[in-house]
Amino acid sequence: MTPKQKHNLQIIVRFTAFWTLFGSLYGIVEYGILGDSNIYPSTNNVYGGKSQIVYVVFGAALLGIIVGCMEVFIFKNLFVKKPFAFKVFFKSAFYSFLIFLFLVVLGAVFTSHRLNKPIIDAAVIQSQMRFVSNFAFTSIFIYIGFAFFLSFFIFEMSKSMGIMVVYNFIMGKYHKPSIEERVFMFMDMKSSTTIAEQLGHVKYYELLNKYYADMSDAILNTQGEIYQYVGDEIIISWPKSVGIKNNNCLNCFFEIKDNINLKSNEYFNAFSLVPQFKAGLHCGPVTTGEIGQLKKEIVFTGDVLNTTSRIQMLCNEYNAQLLISQQLLDLLKPNDTYNVQTIGEIQLRGRDRKINISKVTK
Known part of the structure; x- marks a missing residue:
């Protein structure tokens, strides 16, 4: 099943x-x-x-x-x-x-x-x-x-x-902060500012709505959880064991890419463009808990989120659609479907230590 x-x-x-x-x-x-x-x-x-x-x-x-x-x-x-x-x-x-x-x-x-x-x-x-x-x-x-x-x-x-958010609120899983290992993927639409100016606010909203809807099957198939929508950026997360199982986090990105490409005619007919995107993948410990008084929300905090965001920002610099940290790559077992190209140690903005990253293609 x-x-x-x-x-x-x-x-x-x-x-x-x-x-x-x-x-x-x-x-x-x-x-x-x-x-x-x-x-x-x-x-x-x-x-x-x-x-x-x-x-x-x-x-x-x-x-x-x-x-x-x-x-x-x-x-x-x-x-x-x-x-x-x-x-x-x-x-x-x-x-x-x-x-x-x-x-x-x-x-x-x-x-x-x-x-x-x-x-x-x-x-x-x-x-x-x-x-x-x-x-x-x-x-x-x-x-x-x-x-x-x-x-x-x-x-x-x-x-x-999100069903897991509602379930966790009801069960009080994160009523007290807890530390857990998670995999994160920050995915961002390319040239979103230019696209928004070309389409206008309403048409751009329709594009985002379809864009995110067409990701649903891929996220479900790889057991991902949508953490946040931040404008044209989506943050997808997995518990560490789930994210690395069967290369779920890698498969998610490329399954989304395949789904968007399959519907390229629909996008072109409706918006005169096909959205392109880039993403960064990383894993590590986060503190998870409920926050807020007037509006409660379950949030993740930790360096892993900042690092994943910084990795995603490097995609344009290295002409990559997907960049992944060596820390996460060591936990995965990429098969012949994937081509991994090592970029090496990179100094990320806002970090003292360098981090090894690689470019992944299919």
Whole structure:
């Protein structure tokens, strides 16, 4: 299974887990209120007691799988350019309508099973009509609508901030600063100032939006994490073990390059240019922790970030698209796919010690 497939599976699993939890809570609360009663007092419909919890949990889990699959395979790119609020409210309303149909059908199947009669039997239909027209159904519908809203709010927030950022905030992983080894890649668009002047602010924003979107698959496939967007620069990071595994950090750069080149006609037709970029790679220890009071953010601090930035700035000087520190190169196992050209010891601006760097091509 590729990292991208794992990512899609994780989305489906998260929706399934969320709805299984909500279904379980609803089933338990309902049983706590009705106990061993055989009917719903408000509708006189049949109530199944403990067995009802199984039906509710199974139905909720199935719903989570369906919603997760629809988000991955149908709605993934459909609302990319829509505002956050629109996506949350529209999806909540859309799925709430679907759940209305789902509840009616599921209720009919359950009632048919309990009454041991066909689903089109008059007694089953009347039971469903009583259920739908009763406030009990309205209250369930409100509960489910809220669950949809909450699930999509969390889902869209995780996409905006990054799922690992949201997870780390919730789990409090970086509530106290910690030191970890990470790999960083600073990637910068070439001639961005000139391009911005040629295209204008709005068109340049559209270029950046597409440019970053077209990097997504490569970053996913190499298990990278987007740390920051800084104008036309993107900072990608990996835990050290992940970044060096299978040359992930190297593969990421060249996979991005291949993806942009494959879409060169799209860029030229839309912007009359194909973006070119350069990058620097380095690794080392960083201090990671939450910072800020009015707005919290997980930040990395350490010399490795400054060094990586300085390495990237040397790309033009050495006519290189990708420069890498010897410290990181020693941890990698570049195969015949890559050509490594040693540049030697370089004095970086703002550093006392020199650093060995190499130029990497494919």
